[in-house]
Amino acid sequence: MTAVETLTYPDPAAACDLASRNAERGALVTLFGTCTVEYEGRAASSLGPGDRHVMLKPDGAALVHTDEGQQPVNWQPPGCDHSVTVDDGTLVVRSTRSTPDESLEVAFETVAHAAAFDVSDSADLALTGTEADLKERILETPALVEEGFTPLATERETAAGAVDVYGEDSEGRTVVVELKRRRVGPDAVGQLGRYVEALERDLHADSEVRGVLVAPSVTDRARQLLARKGLEFVAVEPP
Amino acid sequence: MTAVETLTYPDPAAACDLASRNAERGALVTLFGTCTVEYEGRAASSLGPGDRHVMLKPDGAALVHTDEGQQPVNWQPPGCDHSVTVDDGTLVVRSTRSTPDESLEVAFETVAHAAAFDVSDSADLALTGTEADLKERILETPALVEEGFTPLATERETAAGAVDVYGEDSEGRTVVVELKRRRVGPDAVGQLGRYVEALERDLHADSEVRGVLVAPSVTDRARQLLARKGLEFVAVEPP
DNA sequence: GACTTAATGTCGGTA
């Protein structure tokens, strides 16, 4: 049975005991209450008093959530060291790391709830509909790119990075395929352009290299950019 | 006082009551227990049984967290409709939206803990060290770009998008400045290149346009790309 | 709603 330990309206000392003891143990700890948050590292931020939900994960991640937004208002990535203390009667959670030097400090005016959960999770997420799946589809049915297209390699290295699918057309010309699982903008065109240029330099100067962007759709600007650079677009819906 | 309602090891009906009643009220609801998660929308995913922490926010966001990672293993963005029901004796949380059509379903084998929190948070995050701050710094001290640089506009529109800082050098040549708060790779060079090309087309064909990338540092590939495109780099540390 | 870009992006793979 998944073990749970909770306290409602604990005093700072009791909340500190629960949090630090369980975090040490490798449990997932949550705290809810009125707090301020200070962050300093790659950037710096300050957040005045308000009610927030703080989560300390066994892997060293820390998350501070407000009532709004999918993203935490403040956080610390996995690998950080957490400490929970009582300073001058207030509960303070600190999470720090080096490389880069970053620190997060949550100071609780009041703690409304503290909880610790024993988490056991061995399951892996099975995700489909990614770019990797699109690549599989192209390799299975190369004609989706164009009749007579022959894939020769995936992740082929160039001076500009790895090409998604590398192959040749029915006339034997080199074809670079860049895959995107969703509608693309100018950035993807630039990426494809860099691969094409790199291959034109790598291979002989005389060899023509075609660049094909495979995606569900493109924006106007991206289409213009493709035209200007002599690159092509093929619409392929994701699986 | 921030109101809190909690249940430890509730039966499905009690957990459902707490969750649905409080979510309806605009409270932040959390559930912890053994569950499976199914997602379908832009992509699709399936997650076998394991212990997870589920958060339902008043703005319609939903987050499913495992013991690892800063990011939730599954989620739903703000604006979704949540429902909590008991189906065949198991607690099921559903979160859906349209445009795009997406659904998330969390089915609890057992619920170890359920909680609801009244959240009141009016504070705004004060963040410094962003690209906007770097722009301010450049406008205050244009010599950081180069002696004699004169900013003329920010966010100047071009056919390729808005330029961070637009100005001219001591010789009257047009200068496009692209700012990055951190070390940059090839993508930022491509971005700058698009702006320069667009301005060279917009302005007269004879007018030379300089492109300057302002960032703490660049990668090797980015530096080579800059050289090949005739673009420049100026190292500026963030504030 | 679509488009473009920033982000303390995060995350995973690879050299």
Add this chain to the structure above:
DNA sequence: TACCGACGTTAAGTC
């Protein structure tokens, strides 16, 4: 560890 690109990226500002 740095680099590079994908991500169900998300979020913000603009049109």
